[in-house]
Every structure is written in structure tokens, then in C-alpha cells.
Amino acid sequence: MSVTYGDSEAVVSTRRCRSMKKNEAPHSLQVIIGMQQKTVSGKCSCVAGAGGICHHVVGLLYVLSGTL
Numbered sequence: 001m002s003v004t005y006g007d008s009e010a011v012v013s014t015r016r017c018r019s020m021k022k023n024e025a026p027h028s029l030q031v032i033i034g035m036q037q038k039t040v041s042g043k044c045s046c047v048a049g050a051g052g053i054c055h056h057v058v059g060l061l062y063v064l065s066g067t068l
Contacts, residue, residue, distance in 0.1 A: 008036045012064065016056055018046075029060050 001014040010033045015026040027049070031042045042057035043049055049056060 009034050012060065014060065016059075027056055029056050031057060031060055031064070 001012065004011045004013075012031045012033070014029050016029060017026045018024055028045045029042070029049070030044075031040065033040050040061070042052055042060070044054050044056045046054050046056060048054035
């Protein structure tokens with residue numbers, strides 16, 4: 001997991017293994033946290049993640065909430 005900070009946002013990037021097809025490449029996840037606007041958005045390389053919300057992104061947000 002890597003975190004990069006900009007002037008107004010923090011970007012958390014990571015890769016996670018697929019739940020059913022472990023022999024395929026892992027998914028790439030990214031969560032963007034807008035510090036001034038107080039927004040959160042995400043994207044994932046899975047099919048559902050194209051819209052910004054999938055269980056991979058939700059899981060990453062859950063992990064992040066426990067580290068704050």
C-alpha cells in the first residue's frame with residue numbers, strides 16, 4: 001500500500017488478489033480522499049470497480065478506517 005499527498009488530497013494505492021481467480025493478476029485499487037472538500041472516491045480494475053464502488057474499494061476503506 002502506498003499513500004501520496006497532494007495539496008488538497010491523499011491518494012491511497014494498493015493491489016489485492018482476486019477472491020476467486022488467484023492465478024490471475026491482482027486488482028489495482030485507488031482511493032482518493034479530498035481533504036478540503038471532504039470527499040472520498042475510489043476506483044478498481046475489477047468490472048464493478050469501473051463505477052467507483054466495489055467490495056474491493058469498500059474493503060480498503062474499512063482497513064483505512066481502522067488505522068486512523
